[in-house]
Ligand SMILES: Nc1ncnc2c1ncn2[C@@H]1O[C@H](COP(=O)(O)OP(=O)(O)O)[C@@H](O)[C@H]1O
C-alpha cells in the first residue's frame with residue numbers, strides 16, 4: 001500500500017501582492033517501507049514540499065493521502081492530532097526543550113498524544129528506542145551535555161515514541177559533522193530496514209546514497225528520480241563496498257542533473 005500519495009500539489013505564497021508559485025503540480029507516491037530522499041538546489045522547494053505533505057503547512061491545491069487518508073481538508077486541530085499520532089518529525093535544528101533531560105524530551109510527545117497509554121508503556125517504548133539508537137546511557141543528561149550525533153539520535157527516539165506510520169526529516173544531518181552524520185544515517189537506514197517508511201530532505205550525497213530512492217526537485221517540480229533499493233533489509237548487514245558503489249552511482253546521477 002502507498003504510505004503517501006501526492007497528486008498535483010501546489011503551494012503558493014503571496015509576498016508584496018506578488019504570487020510566488022513554489023510547488024507546481026507535484027505528484028509522487030511513497031510506498032510503505034521506502035526511504036525516499038528529496039534533493040535539489042537551495043530554494044527549490046524541498047522544505048516546502050516536506051511541510052506541505054506532512055500537514056505542517058497548508059497546501060494551496062492538490063491532494064495528499066497519508067495511508068489512504070486525505071489530509072488536505074482536515075481542520076488545523078484534526079491535523080495537529082493526526083500529526084502527533086501518525087507522523088514522526090526530525091529537524092536540522094532539533095527543537096529539544098532546554099529545561100528537560102534527554103529522556104523527558106523523548107517521552108513528552110507520548111503524553112501529549114493522549115493515546116491512553118500508561119506511564120509504564122511509554123517508559124518501555126522509550127527505553128527500547130534508546131537501546132536501538134544506542135543512547136541508553138544519556139537519558140538523565142541535560143540536552144547541552146551530549147554530542148550533536150547523540151542529540152539527533154534522541155530526536156529520532158522522540159519522533160518514534162507514538163509509533164508513527166511515517167517519519168519525515170528535514171536535513172537531519174545538516175548541522176552534524178561527517179562522523180555524526182554517518183551515525184545518524186546508519187540509524188535511519190536500520191529503522192528503514194525494519195520497515196519504517198521515511199521521507200527526508202538532504203543536501204548530502206552520502207546521506208542520500210543510504211536511501212532506497214531519490215527524487216530531485218528543481219524550481220518546484222520533480223526533475224529526476226533514482227531507484228537504489230534498500231541498503232539494509234531485515235537487519236542484514238551492508239559492507240563499506242556496498243555503500244561506496246551506491247555513492248558513486250548517486251554522484252554520477254547528480255552530476256548528470258547539473259548538481
Ligand atoms: N513563508 C514563506 N513566504 C514566502 N516565501 C517562502 C516562504 N517559505 C519559503 N519561501 C520561498 O520558497 C522557496 C523554496 O523554499 P524552501 O522550500 O525552503 O527551499 P529549500 O528547502 O529547497 O531550500 C524559496 O524561494 C523561499 O524563499
Ligand SMILES: [Mg+2]
Nearest residue numbers: 046047048201
Ligand atoms: Mg530547506
